[in-house]
Amino acid sequence: MSGPTGKPTPGWLAALPAGWLVVFFLVPFAIMLGVSVAHRVPGGFYEPGFELASYARFLTPFFGKILLTSVALSAGAAAICVALAFPFTVILARMGRRAQTLVLVALLAVLSLSEVIIGFSLSTLLSKTAGIGNFFAWLGLIEESRAYAPSFFALMTGLCYLALPYAVLVLYPPVSRLDPELGEAARIMGATPLRAFWTVTVPMLRAPLMGAGILVFVFTLGVYLLPQVLGQPAHWTLSVHITDQAIFQSNLPFAAAMAVLLLLVSLALVGLTLLLGRDRERAA
């Protein structure tokens, strides 16, 4: 381990990730931006140009509603995932070493499942003929088996199933690092375990909680398969429509324009969340 000491890190080392960023993110984004203002040839492809027709087409109540649906679905999934993942992670962090490893391995195993497998498994599980409807009927909870998919409930279940492991993995390090003496101190000072949780644990973990929420939000915003498998057409998100326009309608300029708008809207929402979080921190 006797390398040359005192030599500063070479500056060109930073060029590597920078080049990576340019080639794989900036260039494709520039191409997408270019395509979004290109002129569409009906029945054909597109030819280079500059027109805002694709953006103009988006500004209709129809697509506005779709954008709203997308944002609402992702925000709902983010809220549910954080609400489930937080207590789960707190309990996980209090388990024994071995139990923690087992649970974390199981979570990572869930991550290896593709969206396709999760979507079709859930749609089978929630179907009329082969799903839990039969089980409920057998228990006598309902008269006869019925289908629970496609529905809003099925779609939300799928999104949460997909994103929950990420929320847990984001929360796990800060939760497990939290000093248990802080909670004990709160209890000695007169806080019931529940009040100690709300007055100490939650405020101390506000940043990771927001981070987990933003991650789930952005992640589920890009999901385009689950809405088609588990949702009704009314639940189709912008991502579904982008896919539809790009692949089935061969309208790449419109697909690109929608993608650009989706990116801007999600960036704006994430920025707003961070801003609100910072203001609260300053006020506190």
Add this chain to the structure above:
Amino acid sequence: MTDLSLQGLSKRFGAFTAVDDISLDIPDGSFVCLLGPSGCGKTTLLRLLAGLETPSAGRLLVAGEDVTDTPAHARGFGMVFQSLALFPHLTVGENVAYPLSIRGRPKAECRARAEELLALVQLDGMGGRRIHQLSGGQRQRVAIARGLAIEPRLFLLDEPLSALDANLREHMQVELRQLQQRLGVTTVVVTHDQKEALTMADIVIVMDQGRVQQVGPPMEVYRDPANAFVAGFIGTSNLLPCDLREGEIAVSGHRIALDPADRVKAAPGAAMLSVRPEDVRIAEDGLPGTVSFIRDLGESVQVLIDHGDREITALYAPGARPEVAVGQKVGFGFAPGGRVVLPA
């Protein structure tokens, strides 16, 4: 009046017994130090008092009221943790007022009381600061102020000064003691530092292996240890195996007559002689030894004497420095009244 009463308190973790059947009565307003080596069960005992651990057996009474089954948040105690456990998301003032705000006291009262407490620990006007803006000693004071916010029935501190540097630690020991005397709150401090215990405590409880080895005022525990463990743990002790007979002891063949002021706690037969370094005297006709080391400690002079396989430590005032040199063969004895004969 007995304020704190432990009755057969025990705590077992699986096969391991951390606290083994401890019974104690501690008078109201005492400053108690739980002293012992790490792993002796002193922190577990403190957590039992706080209600953070449930005892496996025994009862805990405070002012006659059985609080064994009272949860920690309903006991009305104050505590300072080793890590201090200050809340980084709250200001200094909000930290100090946390026990009050959690009890639903009005905001104005919380703020006024926080200011009062911060003044008590000499942090006037620091209420608006963040915890990370404070020095180690200031954080220590905030934790103490927070522990005292509700005028607790019992004030518990777990190695509260261990994170401070030596000078600040000594300063805080005195300050903590003065604060406790002013408020008269019954206080239990866990420490592994015997100097700290001797400085602050009314009562020292020496623990080892989950059991109480000795309870008493600091000087009594120091001068009159109950057994060889206490003699060895508190201060420096010279321990020599001896044979106890009627009115005298025999140490490696030398007969030494006992003085009425010497303390004998062993039955005749094999025993252990314990003598403090300041009670060792270099004398012509004493036990044989060789001076192996002399060093000046400023306020005293330390002389080490090899005696067979044991090393005897003698301590002199600088003015009374003996006329000996390293390598010199000398005899040594023990001052009458400084000899404690303990069970072997």
